[in-house]
Amino acid sequence: MFKNYYNKVSYVYDIFSPKIYYHGARNAAVSSLDLEEGQTVLNIPVGTGQNLAYLQRYLHDTGQIIGVDLSEGMLSKAFQKISTHNYSDGTLQNMDVADLNAAWLTKYQTENPDRHIDAILCDLGLSGFDGWEQVIENLLTILKPGGKLVVMDWELKEPSLRGELVKWIGGGEVERPIPAYLQNRLASYEIDHSFNRGGVFVASGVKHIGMES
């Protein structure tokens, strides 16, 4: 359902969801990743690649950005941004987030020896993904111990017209208790719920060192 919907929406996504709309939240989310040059960051769902320019402010084309999305249409827009800006460290994978798991990590590390998933940015994804709790668990499996997981998404606790509009446009569910779940699973948990008039949060934390990757 999401795949077909976003294939159609991909042509107008950057017009109806312009960079300025989530600028404050994206800026804070990418800053919270604590990226250093040469590191690998996973961005899910990468969509049309609106985060790429933000990520490059920290990586300066020295690391690896892996963008994952189910929609070929959205990925083709992200690919255009990679080509236009000559980002040599941007790679895209057309897949379901549900398949980002231990088997995916084994394949990634076979193809990229000595590389780890240093940080993960999940923006405007968990409110829409089926089985979102399991997606978080899978992300914690592939993230290196001590790595940063940053989530940017909607959370509106009270029913509102705005909530209905966000659901209608993006297909997500704005009342999911994503922050509460993350708080239980991450060390050094922090949240800022002040974006987009209090509707959008940026939550971040570190994978517990004891957890396997």
Ligand SMILES: C[S@@+](CC[C@H](N)C(=O)[O-])C[C@H]1O[C@@H](n2cnc3c(N)ncnc32)[C@H](O)[C@@H]1O
């Ligand atoms: C609201 S857009 C957000 C895109 C981007 N993160 C942003 O902030 O602009 C939601 C994206 O989730 C993708 N998506 C939905 N379900 C997915 C799944 N199961 N696996 C991978 N991507 C998925 C859609 O194709 C779409 O690009």
